[in-house]
Amino acid sequence: MKYALIGCGRIAPNHVGSAVDHNLEICALCDIHPEKAEALITRYHLKDVKIYTNYHKMLKEVRPELVAIATESGYHPQIAIDCIQNGCNVIIEKPLALSMEDARRVIAARDKAGVVACINQQNRFNAPVQLLRQAIDEGTMGKLLHGTLQMHWHRDADYYDKPSWRGTYELDGGALMNQCIHGIDLLRWMMGGEPTEVMAITDNQLHPYIEAEDIGLAIFRFRNGSYGVLEGTVNTYPDNLDETLSVYGETGTVQIGGIATNKLTCYTVKGETRSFQALSEEVNTEPKNVYGFGHSFLYADVIRAIQTGTQPYVPLEEGLKALEMVLAVYKSATEKRPVSFPLENYSTLDVLRSK
Numbered sequence: 001m002k003y004a005l006i007g008c009g010r011i012a013p014n015h016v017g018s019a020v021d022h023n024l025e026i027c028a029l030c031d032i033h034p035e036k037a038e039a040l041i042t043r044y045h046l047k048d049v050k051i052y053t054n055y056h057k058m059l060k061e062v063r064p065e066l067v068a069i070a071t072e073s074g075y076h077p078q079i080a081i082d083c084i085q086n087g088c089n090v091i092i093e094k095p096l097a098l099s100m101e102d103a104r105r106v107i108a109a110r111d112k113a114g115v116v117a118c119i120n121q122q123n124r125f126n127a128p129v130q131l132l133r134q135a136i137d138e139g140t141m142g143k144l145l146h147g148t149l150q151m152h153w154h155r156d157a158d159y160y161d162k163p164s165w166r167g168t169y170e171l172d173g174g175a176l177m178n179q180c181i182h183g184i185d186l187l188r189w190m191m192g193g194e195p196t197e198v199m200a201i202t203d204n205q206l207h208p209y210i211e212a213e214d215i216g217l218a219i220f221r222f223r224n225g226s227y228g229v230l231e232g233t234v235n236t237y238p239d240n241l242d243e244t245l246s247v248y249g250e251t252g253t254v255q256i257g258g259i260a261t262n263k264l265t266c267y268t269v270k271g272e273t274r275s276f277q278a279l280s281e282e283v284n285t286e287p288k289n290v291y292g293f294g295h296s297f298l299y300a301d302v303i304r305a306i307q308t309g310t311q312p313y314v315p316l317e318e319g320l321k322a323l324e325m326v327l328a329v330y331k332s333a334t335e336k337r338p339v340s341f342p343l344e345n346y347s348t349l350d351v352l353r354s355k
C-alpha cells in the first residue's frame with residue numbers, strides 16, 4: 001500500500017515507525033523543512049522515498065493510497081480535505097480540527113469521497129483501556145456512576161518555544177486541546193458517549209508566553225445519568241507524572257494510570273475471576289514516552305479497514321466528539337456558565353476573540 005506522511009516533526013517517528021511495522025510502501029515524506037524528512041529517511045534507513053515540500057505536488061505525482069497528516073493542528077482540516085479529494089485514505093493526527101465547522105467539513109468530504117479516514121486517538125488501543133471497554137460493553141461494571149480523567153503532565157518554556165505554534169489559538173490550543181484530548185476522548189467514550197452539559201474553568205498559571213490554558217478543570221453530566229470530572233494540567237513539577245482514567249460503576253471500579261493510561265492500578269469488577277496481578281501482567285505496558293505504542297495498532301486497524309472496505313475503529317466522528325468536549329470546556333470557561341451539548345459552532349478563535 002503506497003503511503004506518504006505530511007508533517008515530519010516531533011510525532012513523525014511514530015508514524016514512520018508504524019508504517020515500517022506494517023510493511024507499507026513509504027513513497028514520500030513531505031515537510032516545508034525538507035531536512036526533517038531527510039532525518040527520518042536516515043533514521044529508518046528508508047530507500048526510494050521522495051521528499052516534497054509541497055503536498056499538493058506530492059499528491060499529484062505520487063498518488064498515495066494512505067496519507068498520514070501530522071502538521072500543526074490548525075492545518076489538519078484543509079490538508080485532510082485536499083488529500084481526501086485526491087482519493088487518499090487518511091490518518092489525521094489529533095485534534096481533528098480547532099473548530100466544529102472545520103471538523104464537519106472534513107467529515108463531509110470523507111462521506112463524498114467514500115475513503116477510509118481515521119483520527120489518531122491512539123490510546124483507545126492501550127490494552128488496559130480495551131479491558132475496561134470490554135467490561136463496560138459486557139455490562140459487568142453495572143450502571144455507570146462517574147468517571148474521572150486526571151492528566152498531570154509537564155511542559156516547559158523550551159517545549160512551547162520550539163516551534164512557536166504551540167499554545168496559540170490559531171494553530172493549537174492549550175493543555176486540554178493538545179495534550180489532554182486523548183484522555184478526554186477516553187472519558188467520553190467510557191461514560192456512554194453523550195455529554196449533556198459541562199461547567200469548566202481554565203487558566204494559565206505558569207506559561208505567560210502562550211495564549212491558551214495550561215490547566216483546565218471541568219465537570220460533565222452525561223445522558224445516561226453518570227458524571228465526568230476532568231483535571232488536566234501541564235504544570236506538574238518536575239515532569240510528566242500520570243494520565244489516569246477512573247471509572248466507577250455500580251458493580252465495578254477500574255483505574256488505569258501510568259504516564260498515558262497504560263497501566264492498571266485498580267480492577268475490581270463483580271464476577272471477575274482473574275487476579276489483579278494476572279490481569280496487570282497481561283495488559284500493562286512501559287512506554288518510553290507519553291505517546292505510547294498506540295500508533296502501530298491504529299495503523300494496523302486502518303490498513304484492515306482499507307483492505308476490507310469497512311469503518312476504522314476510531315472514525316472521524318470520534319475526533320469530532322473529542323473536539324466538541326474540549327471546545328465546550330473552552331466555551332464554559334470563557335463565558336463563566338454551564339454549556340449544553342451538542343455544541344453547534346465554536347472554535348479556539350472564539351476564545352481568543354472574547355479575551
Ligand SMILES: NC(=O)c1ccc[n+]([C@@H]2O[C@H](COP(=O)([O-])OP(=O)(O)OC[C@H]3O[C@@H](n4cnc5c(N)ncnc54)[C@H](O)[C@@H]3O)[C@@H](O)[C@H]2O)c1
Pocket residue numbers: 006007008009010011012030031032033036053054055070071072073074075093094095120122163178290291
Ligand atoms: N497522537 C499523539 O500522541 C501526538 C503527539 C504529539 C503531537 N501530536 C499531534 O501531531 C501534530 C504535529 O505535532 P508535532 O509535535 O509533531 O509538531 P511539529 O511542529 O514538531 O511538526 C509539525 C511539522 O509539520 C510541518 N508542516 C507544516 N505545514 C506543512 C505543510 N503545509 N506541508 C508539509 N509539512 C508541513 C512543519 O514544518 C513541522 O515540521 C499536532 O497536531 C499534534 O497535536 C499527536
